Amino acid sequence: MKANPIVGVSVPRMEGRGKVTGAARYVDDLTLPGMLYGATVRSRIPRGKIKNITFGPGINWNEFVIVTCKDIPGTNCIALIEDDQPCLADGIVNHPEEPILLLAHADRHLLPKAVDSVSIEYDPLPAIFSIADSESRSQIIWGAGNIFKTYLIEKGDVDAAFQSADYIVEAEYTTGAQEQLYIENNGMIAGFDLQNGLTVWGSLQCPYYVHKALMKLFALPADRVRVVQMETGGAFGGKEEYPSMIAAHAALLAMKSGKPVKIIYDRLEDMAATTKRHPSRTRHRTAVSKDGKILAGEIDFTLDGGAYKTLSPVVLSRGAIHAGGAYYWPSVRIRAKAVATNAPPHGAFRGFGAPQSLFALERHMDRIAQVVGLSPAEIRRRNFLHPGQTTITGQIINEPIDLPNLLDRALALSGYHAKKEKFAQENQHANIKKGIGIAAFLHGAGFTGSGERYLGSIVGLEACPDGRVRILVSSTEFGQGTNTVLCQIAAEALGIRYEDVSIAQPDTHEVPNSGPTVASRTVMVVGKLVQAAAAGIKKTLTVSGMLSESYSPEEFRAAARAYVAQHGKLRSLAQYEQPGEIVWDEETYRGSAYAAFAWAVYVAEVAVDLTTFSVSVEDFVALQEVGKVLHPVLAKGQIIGGIAQAIGFALYEKVIWEQGRMQNGQMTNYIMPTSADLPLIRVYFEELGNVHGAYGAKGIGELPMDGPAPAIINAVEDALHVPFNSIPLLPEEIFSALVESAPLEPALPVARGHRK
Amino acid sequence: MTGSSSPRAKVEIPLTVNGKPETLLAYPMERLLDVLRHQLGLTGTKEGCGEGECGSCSVLIDGTLVNSCLIPVLQASRTTVITIEGLEYDGCLQSLQQAFLDCGGAQCGICTPGMILAAHHLLTKKPQPSLEEIREGLSGNLCRCTGYTQIIEAVAEAARRGATT
Numbered sequence: 001m002k003a004n005p006i007v008g009v010s011v012p013r014m015e016g017r018g019k020v021t022g023a024a025r026y027v028d029d030l031t032l033p034g035m036l037y038g039a040t041v042r043s044r045i046p047r048g049k050i051k052n053i054t055f056g057p058g059i060n061w062n063e064f065v066i067v068t069c070k071d072i073p074g075t076n077c078i079a080l081i082e083d084d085q086p087c088l089a090d091g092i093v094n095h096p097e098e099p100i101l102l103l104a105h106a107d108r109h110l111l112p113k114a115v116d117s118v119s120i121e122y123d124p125l126p127a128i129f130s131i132a133d134s135e136s137r138s139q140i141i142w143g144a145g146n147i148f149k150t151y152l153i154e155k156g157d158v159d160a161a162f163q164s165a166d167y168i169v170e171a172e173y174t175t176g177a178q179e180q181l182y183i184e185n186n187g188m189i190a191g192f193d194l195q196n197g198l199t200v201w202g203s204l205q206c207p208y209y210v211h212k213a214l215m216k217l218f219a220l221p222a223d224r225v226r227v228v229q230m231e232t233g234g235a236f237g238g239k240e241e242y243p244s245m246i247a248a249h250a251a252l253l254a255m256k257s258g259k260p261v262k263i264i265y266d267r268l269e270d271m272a273a274t275t276k277r278h279p280s281r282t283r284h285r286t287a288v289s290k291d292g293k294i295l296a297g298e299i300d301f302t303l304d305g306g307a308y309k310t311l312s313p314v315v316l317s318r319g320a321i322h323a324g325g326a327y328y329w330p331s332v333r334i335r336a337k338a339v340a341t342n343a344p345p346h347g348a349f350r351g352f353g354a355p356q357s358l359f360a361l362e363r364h365m366d367r368i369a370q371v372v373g374l375s376p377a378e379i380r381r382r383n384f385l386h387p388g389q390t391t392i393t394g395q396i397i398n399e400p401i402d403l404p405n406l407l408d409r410a411l412a413l414s415g416y417h418a419k420k421e422k423f424a425q426e427n428q429h430a431n432i433k434k435g436i437g438i439a440a441f442l443h444g445a446g447f448t449g450s451g452e453r454y455l456g457s458i459v460g461l462e463a464c465p466d467g468r469v470r471i472l473v474s475s476t477e478f479g480q481g482t483n484t485v486l487c488q489i490a491a492e493a494l495g496i497r498y499e500d501v502s503i504a505q506p507d508t509h510e511v512p513n514s515g516p517t518v519a520s521r522t523v524m525v526v527g528k529l530v531q532a533a534a535a536g537i538k539k540t541l542t543v544s545g546m547l548s549e550s551y552s553p554e555e556f557r558a559a560a561r562a563y564v565a566q567h568g569k570l571r572s573l574a575q576y577e578q579p580g581e582i583v584w585d586e587e588t589y590r591g592s593a594y595a596a597f598a599w600a601v602y603v604a605e606v607a608v609d610l611t612t613f614s615v616s617v618e619d620f621v622a623l624q625e626v627g628k629v630l631h632p633v634l635a636k637g638q639i640i641g642g643i644a645q646a647i648g649f650a651l652y653e654k655v656i657w658e659q660g661r662m663q664n665g666q667m668t669n670y671i672m673p674t675s676a677d678l679p680l681i682r683v684y685f686e687e688l689g690n691v692h693g694a695y696g697a698k699g700i701g702e703l704p705m706d707g708p709a710p711a712i713i714n715a716v717e718d719a720l721h722v723p724f725n726s727i728p729l730l731p732e733e734i735f736s737a738l739v740e741s742a743p744l745e746p747a748l749p750v751a752r753g754h755r756k
Numbered sequence: 757m758t759g760s761s762s763p764r765a766k767v768e769i770p771l772t773v774n775g776k777p778e779t780l781l782a783y784p785m786e787r788l789l790d791v792l793r794h795q796l797g798l799t800g801t802k803e804g805c806g807e808g809e810c811g812s813c814s815v816l817i818d819g820t821l822v823n824s825c826l827i828p829v830l831q832a833s834r835t836t837v838i839t840i841e842g843l844e845y846d847g848c849l850q851s852l853q854q855a856f857l858d859c860g861g862a863q864c865g866i867c868t869p870g871m872i873l874a875a876h877h878l879l880t881k882k883p884q885p886s887l888e889e890i891r892e893g894l895s896g897n898l899c900r901c902t903g904y905t906q907i908i909e910a911v912a913e914a915a916r917r918g919a920t921t
Contacts, residue, residue, distance in 0.1 A: 013857060020868055028802075183812055234866060
């Protein structure tokens, strides 16, 4: 007798009880005997040579452990894509907050004063802080021309299409940096002893990224470095690459002192020093026919990568591939580049380049609609991708997605047409102007192109002596539901109870490398491998004769218990193999960029108060196709959470930079939405399934970050008839556009497109 | 301790924490947050910002919701403090905690202890709050994961189940 279906049901969150009782253990909750506390001395200037370091008076320096780059046993770099980022500055600094020196002491209260008492004398060098400055090459700060990476994506005969266009629509769009703002700041504990080597415990997304970085920094073999993930209080990409840096620092102090060392950032340090979403600039030039069909596009997509390469090439790649959105482009030329500036490196943040390029595209679609004289809904309907058509990389859409239907349903759910008409009438005499806006978009699940093949992720499943089953993966839980959903998949695949499955704490000594927990890949890719590993366990038990083909959960447990008692171990591994139809050419950027796409149409309703110039989101409808929904409550939580972050991206969260340094690194002056700022967000799913994902699931985590910002700014334009092309859009920008530099009455839209 | 820190003398601070009388020896200006976490091992109270903005360190002092990162421990002398650990009785979850689990009110969990204490405080004052009152009542506690909707649903659900009875 088979257990009831588990996939598709909102089972209790696996680690939920610990989280609602305060029992869950995060890195700062762990204290080891004899532990010291570490702190980081950082650059106060954006660029320059270090002339001299002095340790000031009033501090008993003999009590402190002091580490410089000279103490690094291996290579002084944080290994990632290209090893250009030092772990500790060696004679030169390239951004504010760059780590120079490390201190540790048993009394953590003594550290702030000690950090302030280290004075560093510099020979400053001229620095650059914007994409434009970097492009001008007035200073070369990285490589031969300040360029980390470029891509060219070409499809069709772009130039010929522009010759035959009825309209050419051009505009530029920009997005700002955004802080991930996980509520748990970054932190690590490291210990070192000659017998076991190096161990770190921390708040992190990718145990094997940290593992790789520590091996290179310490010149240690794999089995002498152990990385353990503690409960992690939010990440959103912000704990993808930088934890390698903090782990390295704690480990250097631990090795030098012979004691465990804890480094916990406070909010100011976390905000100032760690990664943020890449600021972006996108230029669109689009050839359109008189009936509103896109004929060709030229898209120039540029990211500010900060001072070191880190993950910028990969963020750039995803942003460029998503730049054409959910539309059919007969021809297109996308030039993408990531440039260097003297800011702390920008990095991974939910959406990973796509929110930037899709903001530009979905604003541009409204612009095209105005130029052609169509409604925002109609311009999208006429250009949607259909099954059998190809994306900008030439990937044939072979999922049965029906975007016009998705659009119609979203418009109906939001009452779009009636509201649009009502607002237009009521706005004439109102001081609070209302508007409604649409965004339609897609998000590719999993690593791009051949990425999953290179990763070759491995998943393990083992039976425990009591006959229960344990999942072995390096995929981490940081709120999104990894533990719960992977256990659901294993239970479903084995036909056993959810309660009879557990998941190992991610520990590189215990679990195989199932890849990083990024790119909306865990449920789809790792989940599918859990399913395959489960089949292996089942097969071993049936072939051994201990389990019949048809069994109850109790019979399975008894059989697994008996097998382990007899053979000592029952374990099954599954490794990713790329399906044959996924073909990708890294050189030409042609082929299947993603095994599956998630699709969405979002509708935002806003009210703009012309007394305060503030925008509030009054209603939000999010309709998406994400394959099979494996856990409705968690899936809904992912969508709403992503939308909330994207509302912050659009309307609230502005990083104030000065000389490459964040000036508002506190929660009092970097404003994220509170419960009083957000509407109740309405979430709806369509479930088409997906042959490449566990039980038909696709990626879900990043999708909701992509669409809200353009939908909201489109709604603001609907309310005010003023086009805003930069986010975040704060009240002062609206004030400036409406009052300072414009006629008193809001002007009619000025279409920058021109008729040929 | 080195001479350079020149701390004032520690003082005895009597108080009741989660129903248990304690006498702490602490510097008067130490943050209540640190004393709870380091001396009493009550690590369910979290630090998110250290400046009273995020609410992760929320505790109840004599029934009032406070940010424990802003409270010098001396101020808690002769008071009754309730932390997240004080809400779970005899291994049974309170209906508020259960509602957070059922409705998806906890994701990464770092804001959850403070959020639950804020919700508990709200429901004590107002057993049947409107949605608007819940939104206002929780607006001093930041959550980056949920977008709040499922937290608000959890609090409404707990009210329906009679959280404070």
